[in-house]
Amino acid sequence: MISKTYNPKDIEEKWYQYWLENRFFHSTPDEREPYTIVIPPPNVTGVLHMGHMLNNTIQDVLIRKARMQGKNACWVPGTDHASIATEAKVVAMLKDQGINKKDIGREKFIEHAWEWTHKYGGIILKQLRKLGASCDWDRTRFTMEPVLYDAVIDTFVDLYNKGQIYRGIRMVNWDPQGRTAVSDEEVITKEVQQKLCYIRYEVAEGSGQRAMGDESPDPMPSAPSYVTIATVRPETIMADVAIAVNPSDERYTHLHGKKVLIPLINREIPIITDDYVTMDFGTGCLKVTPAHDPNDYALGVKHNLPVIDILNDDGTLNEKARIFVGVDRFAARKAIIKQLEETGHLVVAEDYKSNVGFSERTNAVIEPKLSLQWFLKMGDLSKPALENVMNDTIQLHPAKFKNMYRSWMENVHDWCISRQLWWGHRIPAFYMKDGTIIVAKTKKDALRIARDKFQLFALSETDLTQDEDVLDTWFSSWLWPMSVFLPSNDANDPKAAPGDLDYYYPTNDLVTAPEILFFWVARMIIAGYEYKGREPFQNVYLTGIVRDKQGRKMSKSLGNSPDPLDLIELFGADGVRTGMLFSSPAGNDLLYDEKLVEQGRNFCNKIWNAFRLVKGWKVSSDSAVTEKPLAVLWFESKLNQTLIELEDHFSKYRMSDALQTVYKLIWDDFCSQYLEMIKPGYEQQDQVRPIDQVTYDATIDFFERLMKLAHPFMPFITEEIWQEISERKPGESICVADYPTAGVVDKTVLADFDLLFDIISSIRNIRNTKLISPKTALPLAIKTDDPARFQPLESLIQKLAIVSEVNYVSEKAEGVSFLIRSTEFFVNIAGEIDVEQERANIEKELTYTKGFLESVLKKLSNEKFVANAKPEIIERERQKLADAETKIKTLEENLAAL
Secondary structure (H helix, E strand, C coil): CCCCCCCHHHHHHHHHHHHHHCCCCCCCCCCCCEEEEECCCCECCCCCCHHHHHHHHHHHHHHHHHHHCCCEEEEECEEECCHHHHHHHHHHHHHHCCCCHHHHHHHHHHHHHHHHHHHHCCHHHHHHHHHCCCCCHHHCEECCCHHHHHHHHHHHHHHHHCCCEEEEEEEEEEECCCCEEECHHHEEEEEEEEEEEEEEEEECCCCCCCCCCCCCCCCCCCCCCEEEEEECCHHHHHHCCEEEECCCCHHHHHHCCCEEECCCCCCEEEEEECCCCCCCCCCCEEEECHHHCHHHHHHHHHCCCCCCCCECCCCEECHHHCCCCCCEHHHHHHHHHHHHHHHCCEEEEEEEEEEEEEECCCCCECEEEEEEEEEECCCCCCHHHHHHHHCCCCEEECCCHHHHHHHHHHCCCCEECEECCCCCCECCEEECCCCCEEECCCHHHHHHHHHHHHCCCCCCHHHCEECCCEECCHHHHCCHHHHCCCCCCCCCCCCCCCCHHHHHCCEEEEEECHHHHHHHHHHHHHHHHHHCCCCCEEEEEECCCEECCCCCECCCCCCCCCCHHHHHHHHCHHHHHHHHHHCCCCCCCEECCHHHHHHHHHHHHHHHHHHHHHHCCCECCCCCCCCCCHHHHHHHHHHHHHHHHHHHHHHCCCHHHHHHHHHHHHHHHHHHHHHHHHCCCECHHHCECCECHHHHHHHHHHHHHHHHHHCCCCHHHHHHHHHHHCCCCCCCCHHHCCCCCCCCCCHHHHHHHHHHHHHHHHHHHHHHHHCCCCCCCEEEEEECCCHHHHHHHHHHHHHHHCEEEEEEECCCCCCEEEEECCEEEEECCCCCCCHHHHHHHHHHHHHHHHHHHHHHHHHHCCHHHHHHCCHHHHHHHHHHHHHHHHHHHHHHHHHHHC
């Protein structure tokens, strides 16, 4: 018995468990064409958010469609160990227990990290099941599991031996709270209100006059000359090593080669010249601080300047600063501004907005810092990755991102791959007591290399110390499309088997976000060409960012992001999936509105009610009807035409358009048009007439095909209905049923029905404007020389437009006329309305509407209301005004016609 209302809770868990029990999602290599997706591994610390909902819904649509098309569909799930995020979680947990990370040591800390990972990690993968994600859960991988760990270490050793990895001092993004280098993608730029300080530097060998360009209104009396610089980071002046000016700037020509004194510490630094300095920006004088600014570092290298790092790893000032030693950088900033003001070196401190980088993990302000780190040379490695995206061997969707990708890859920098953490893949570098570096997979291997290379046969493992750092998380995830197919060597829990990599690689589609196009996507491509000699995937679908109605990125801190599981509970998984996809074209941000998921839920209800309607019909035993009715022929062609359109959308990765096409076919064409055309009428005593067997069988077939089309988008409701449509055998499922393919499209039938719908719409419009009951049958006359074109449509015109008869005329006929293309139609409404009563009704409605219009005009002419009301309220009143004016015009025309 089909329930009266659709309740997602009744079916979602039931069918997901059924899919798992029958292993429909599991894939093993066979003779079929493989279709492979690897999940962008979410952080093991993560929980489901709206971005995950969008990303994984798109992946599931692609994988379900491929599975139905007979491909060997394999969607590999997994999680990333997330070095920074996980370590922060474990440190916080230990802190709550009164335990300090450093007190327990590395080995014990790693035990706690694994314990935390086993207890809390992978929650997000369980949550994805609620969404309906059809991953091959037997293949779930983790970037720190032994085989994947070994793959990362082997890659490091291999690249080091090829001369691609080196250790050196370079400028990095430093997180003072996490006390580690972080990658560019882990830096979030925010606009921050700061103080722009104009500071005077005394010229050490001055003539007693102010320097050109010093615009300060009140120079220090009897002082030597000064130059003025502007900075938002006065706490770094103690690390200055030069003042730079443009050689063409005439204001400072007389100072070339001279020196200035750094305020507060009076250390001499030179004035240098360089075209890098912009003359019309600020004062035209630039403080050069190589240790704390990447641009200054490049300038320092060019001019062979010293580097003075005045910050400790935790962001406090060290002894090289000479003042405020041990004070936090921001506390020092306030103190230095105050002292500069007291000594007369501060000209002015004005409010100034500028972009500041924050650590994505700790929210600490990032510090550019020179640090001894491990780096991977990217120049030669990245060339195949650039070439094969530009020539479309790997296609980006939408293609507009190719320009961004090319810009990044043509200006690629060496990759800082080391992190000052304990949780992660420990760098396989071992140090002898004299500092000699030996890179090897294990300490035993390192010892063997040391003995062979240096003939140090008395050397033991205790003489070797392993590097304390771990590798950047991305250094493991760039191997993801390959490493997930490595055999797990665990007979009790096999994740992959020998030969899987050759069968499933390269994968087909990657679905991810544009912000990691370079940091992850490009690096996977680099690794693919380096280790497999070809692309890791053929297509990259780049989603947009889910934003709220105000355009803000959804985040916990803003409190503007709904809980996805709450949405599923309220609207059902199918409703949420379709709601997320309704307005999410590739590469464009999605402005989330709860009305979207409401629309998705309403779509489910529409399908459910249509199914109940069809299954409630009685089928006639009369076999008089042997040919398919015209309505069936029309929908057959409409369905085939839509299948062609749908495949075009999928081929171009227009996922939102694909869903809209299915939505329109089911809601408009099938439910609103086709079912109305074939719906049986009523006999006496309001008994529904039975429907003929031919039409009913065709309708059931249509319904089954429509459910197959909708299944990738709406897996749960389509499975429920598909199982009810016909009797199924145990173990059958729509998720492995054949996906519909397009047949013949009869364009003549489609054109005839376009004409039919125009006729029906026009007649209904006349009824509405003339206030004629929809139950009143009206005669229709058609002025045409070709009655044969309309005769097959007569019964449908009479049924859908409530027409009593159809006549064909050669001249104008009585009644209200309308024109469709070159054919004129006449609807005779004479005698169907009481003229006097109609006039009275219209005049009453006209009086009311004019009064309403006057009240709206009065409100909009009120200056106080217009000045104080919200813009959306004013817009609403203006819309009321326009609607009232339109209604008055229509009523007056109707009155004149009477």
